[in-house]
Every structure is written in C-alpha cells, then in structure tokens.
Amino acid sequence: MPTPRTPRRTRTDAERNRDRVLEAARALFAESGHDVQMAEVARAASVGIGTLYRKFPTREALIEAIAERRTADLVAEARRLADTGDPAQGLAGFLYHVGQVLAEDRGMSEVIEKAMGSAEPRGETREALLTVVAELLGRARARGTVGQDVTAGDVNIVICGLAAVTRNAAGDWQRYVEIALDGLHPR
Amino acid sequence: MPTPRTPRRTRTDAERNRDRVLEAARALFAESGHDVQMAEVARAASVGIGTLYRKFPTREALIEAIAERRTADLVAEARRLADTGDPAQGLAGFLYHVGQVLAEDRGMSEVIEKAMGSAEPRGETREALLTVVAELLGRARARGTVGQDVTAGDVNIVICGLAAVTRNAAGDWQRYVEIALDGLHPR
DNA sequence: CGGAATCCGGAGTCCATATTCCGTATTATG
DNA sequence: CATAATACGGAATATGGACTCCGGATTCCG
Incomplete structure (x- = not known):
C-alpha cells in the first residue's frame, strides 16, 4: 500500500x-x-x-509578496476612512496617508506608480485598491468636495504622480497633494 | 626634434x-x-x-549626451514661449509641451523626473531649465494665471509628477496637466 | 598615389548577481 | 530517544551585459 x-x-x-x-x-x-x-x-x-x-x-515572488501585504494595508486604511463619517477625511485624508506611506517606502512608491498608472493592475489586492479609491471618490463627489466631472482615472493619475514626487522630492509631497486636491475641487 | x-x-x-x-x-x-x-x-x-x-x-556618457541635447530643446521652447506675449501660452503652454515630449520619450521622462525632483540638478543645461521655468512662473504670476503663493518648487514637483504620468498612463497626461493647472490657479 | 594617422569591428574578458545543489543540521512524531 | 521528514547554509554554477583590445580597414595629407 x-x-x-x-x-x-x-x-x-x-x-x-x-x-x-x-x-x-x-x-x-x-x-x-x-x-x-x-x-x-x-x-x-x-x-x-x-x-x-x-x-x-524568485526575486519577483518576494517583491510581489511584500507588495501584496503593503497594498492590503493601504486598502484597509482606505476602507477605514471611507467608513468614518469625518468630512475632513475621506479622499483627501487618503491622499495624505498614501503620501506619508510612500515617502517612507521607496519600494511601495514603485508599486503604486505602476498600479495606478497602467491598465493592467494584476492581483486582486491591487484591484481592490482601485475599487476603494473609486468609492472614496464617489463619497467626495457626493459631498461636493471634488468636482462632479472628476473620474476615478483622474484620481489614479494624481496618485501616480504622487508616487513619483515622494520618490524624488520627498520633502514636498504634501504641497503636491494640496495642489492636486485644489485641482480636483469643483470650480 | x-x-x-x-x-x-x-x-x-x-x-x-x-x-x-x-x-x-x-x-x-x-x-x-x-x-x-x-x-x-x-x-x-x-x-x-x-x-x-x-x-x-560609458553608458552613462551616452545617456548624458542625449539628455543634454533634449533638455536644451526643452529650454529653447520654454524661452520661445516666455518671449511670445500670448497669454494663452506661457507656463501652461510649456506644461503641455513637456507632456507631449515626455509622452513620446520614456528616456526623457526619466531624466526630467529626476531633474525636477531632486535637489542636485547636475549640468548647466538642467540648471538652465529650472531657470526658464522659474521665469515662466514669474510671468504667469504677474499675469494672475497662477496664485501669488505658487513657488518654483511647486511647479517643479508638478512636472516631476507629470513625468511619471506620461510614463505610466500615457493617454491621460493632458488631464493631469489640467488638474495641476487648476490646482495652481489663484483661488 | 604612398604611408601615416585614425578609425573600425566584434570576439573575448571580466564582473556582478541571480539561482541551483546537496551534504548537514534541526524538528516533528511515536 | 530514534528516525524519518524537513529545512538550512552557502559554495558552485549560470547568465547577462558592460567594457577592452588589437589586427585590419579607411581616410587624410602632401
């Protein structure tokens, strides 16, 4: 046997x-x-x-494992902010949070730059991130914090740019977020 | 002899x-x-x-030689826009021009991202770029196209982000420029 | 033309790193 | 404890690519 x-x-x-x-x-x-x-x-x-x-x-496997984890953390925080009713938070709060995280994590800034930029965000976690961001946007729009014409794509490219800024001008990312937020505001 | x-x-x-x-x-x-x-x-x-x-x-030398050339072209265009009195042009026009160029040149997007982001823009050409951009900003501010509180650093990080966007979401860089420009507008 | 002076081509060298292999060491059971 | 099952470490190997070298080809100058 x-x-x-x-x-x-x-x-x-x-x-x-x-x-x-x-x-x-x-x-x-x-x-x-x-x-x-x-x-x-x-x-x-x-x-x-x-x-x-x-x-x-594989090196790839290692990177992927870590990216997955950290992305999940980001998603969790986004959910938390979405559920919190605090008007001052929401999308804006999330952008600041992402900036903070990426400014301290070069690896993640690389991951996020690609995830938000390209059209092929492999992995369900990366997908989940896009989903919560979209939800955050929906709420912000409903609240009138951002213009009605702002799309999820708009937010994604803003985050994509944010990743580059945290990576190259680590000290000024907050200013970047301010400008971006202003740019998204209803006119 | x-x-x-x-x-x-x-x-x-x-x-x-x-x-x-x-x-x-x-x-x-x-x-x-x-x-x-x-x-x-x-x-x-x-x-x-x-x-x-x-x-x-050296590979470095080759990259540098090309970066120098292309940056010089950018500077030239910036100067042209600065001299043109056209109000619709100026800083805004330059941002669109940069987007256009970077969207078609991945190598340059890498160069510009670093040049605008970091604090050590080696090479006088890279330095010249920062200078014209500052000038463009000055005129835009004088004209009231952008807020009085906008600094050269602000414009630099916006361009840094633009580089990342052209590299990852090639199709949406124009929207990025719109948002950034809105964000720089006087409130 | 003649013959330096310059360049050219690309096989071969060298090195940095990812990835594999296998003899040992450690751990989970009974 | 005994022993099979697992895991460990790190030397050895494989690979990729930048950079070197030098015999042969071209071009310039008088």
Whole structure:
C-alpha cells in the first residue's frame, strides 16, 4: 500500500525564517527600492541564501509578496476612512496617508506608480485598491468636495504622480497633494 | 626634434558614426527608457560596439549626451514661449509641451523626473531649465494665471509628477496637466 | 598615389548577481 | 530517544551585459 501520507505540521523554524525574510526585505525595499540584492536580503534576515530562495523562488515572488501585504494595508486604511463619517477625511485624508506611506517606502512608491498608472493592475489586492479609491471618490463627489466631472482615472493619475514626487522630492509631497486636491475641487 | 604635431581634421566617417549612434540611441531610449543594452544601440546604429564605446566611453556618457541635447530643446521652447506675449501660452503652454515630449520619450521622462525632483540638478543645461521655468512662473504670476503663493518648487514637483504620468498612463497626461493647472490657479 | 594617422569591428574578458545543489543540521512524531 | 521528514547554509554554477583590445580597414595629407 503506497502513500500513507501524514502531512506534518510546518516546522516552526521554517515559519520564523519566512517572517524574518519578509521583514528584512520590507525594510530594505522601503529604504532602497526593489533593486536590492538577494544576498543582502538574506544577510539582513540572518538567513542563508538557500533558505531565502526556498521561501521565495524568485526575486519577483518576494517583491510581489511584500507588495501584496503593503497594498492590503493601504486598502484597509482606505476602507477605514471611507467608513468614518469625518468630512475632513475621506479622499483627501487618503491622499495624505498614501503620501506619508510612500515617502517612507521607496519600494511601495514603485508599486503604486505602476498600479495606478497602467491598465493592467494584476492581483486582486491591487484591484481592490482601485475599487476603494473609486468609492472614496464617489463619497467626495457626493459631498461636493471634488468636482462632479472628476473620474476615478483622474484620481489614479494624481496618485501616480504622487508616487513619483515622494520618490524624488520627498520633502514636498504634501504641497503636491494640496495642489492636486485644489485641482480636483469643483470650480 | 620631437612633437611636430600637425593635428589632422576629424575623419568624416568618424563624425558620421557619432551622429548615427546619437540618433539610434535617442530613438531606443525614447522607446524603451535608458536600460537598453549597449550592443543593441550599436546594432541599431549600424556600428560596431567598439566604435560605440570610442564615442561614448560609458553608458552613462551616452545617456548624458542625449539628455543634454533634449533638455536644451526643452529650454529653447520654454524661452520661445516666455518671449511670445500670448497669454494663452506661457507656463501652461510649456506644461503641455513637456507632456507631449515626455509622452513620446520614456528616456526623457526619466531624466526630467529626476531633474525636477531632486535637489542636485547636475549640468548647466538642467540648471538652465529650472531657470526658464522659474521665469515662466514669474510671468504667469504677474499675469494672475497662477496664485501669488505658487513657488518654483511647486511647479517643479508638478512636472516631476507629470513625468511619471506620461510614463505610466500615457493617454491621460493632458488631464493631469489640467488638474495641476487648476490646482495652481489663484483661488 | 604612398604611408601615416585614425578609425573600425566584434570576439573575448571580466564582473556582478541571480539561482541551483546537496551534504548537514534541526524538528516533528511515536 | 530514534528516525524519518524537513529545512538550512552557502559554495558552485549560470547568465547577462558592460567594457577592452588589437589586427585590419579607411581616410587624410602632401
């Protein structure tokens, strides 16, 4: 009789290492963007390169895993703001929040720039982000905070630009948000 | 008696090849950004790799040479717009012009994003660009097209964002310019 | 033309990095 | 504990691409 298969529990050290890698990579990517060397990630995680690759078979996979997480956080915050009735928050609050996050995370600014810009936002999380943003916009429009003619696409390109600004003129992103918000206001 | 040095004229084929490289690189960079392979540039220029490297000892040097040229063109156009008295032109006209150019030149969008964003715009041409933009802003402010509180830095970050938009959402950059311009308008 | 003086081409060198492989070490069960 | 099942580390390998080198081709000058 073959295949008695009793699937053991995942080894605790394996799980711990996975977390270490994720955390180290998150920090490095935030600091220097996605072109960090895999070896450096392994070192920062106090893990062998072999282990790193067992967890994430490809650099792409690692980047993707982290992008997914962080995007989910963004979505969560957007939902929170959407539910909060606070008029001062909503879309505007979200833009400031995104600016804050991207200014401290170069890797994410790269992810978001692409996600908001291009027409192929692979991954359901990235899709979810577009959805909440659209909802945020809907509320803002209903409240009269932004013009009736403002589209979701408009907001997306504003965020796309925001990503570039946080990446290159880290100190002035708030001013950028102000200008963009003014530009979206009903005339 | 050594060193009688009679410096010959540059060989015509050498000059021709230099132009070919410059043109080929411009086209390739415009199409795919700066991460094109040197070998590909040589091929496109119908020139050997050795020749390519004799003209431009480094990939950096090649990129720089082209960036310089194209930036100079931008400066020239800005000057033209500044001198034209047409109220409809000026800063606004320049932003549309930049959008147009960057939308068709990925390489330039990379250059401009950095030039307008960071605080170290190496090269006098890049410096000149900042200067004309400031002048354009001055006139727009005088004319009341933009708010009195708008600074040169504000315009720079707007252009920085524009670069990202042309690169990722090529179709919507005009809308971005509209929004930004609205955002800069006096309230 | 003749022969320097200059250039040209592109195979080959070199190096940085991602990714693989496998002998050991660690952990989960019974 | 014994032992199979899993995971680990990191040297070794594979790959991609920038840059070098030099014998051969061109062009300039008198």
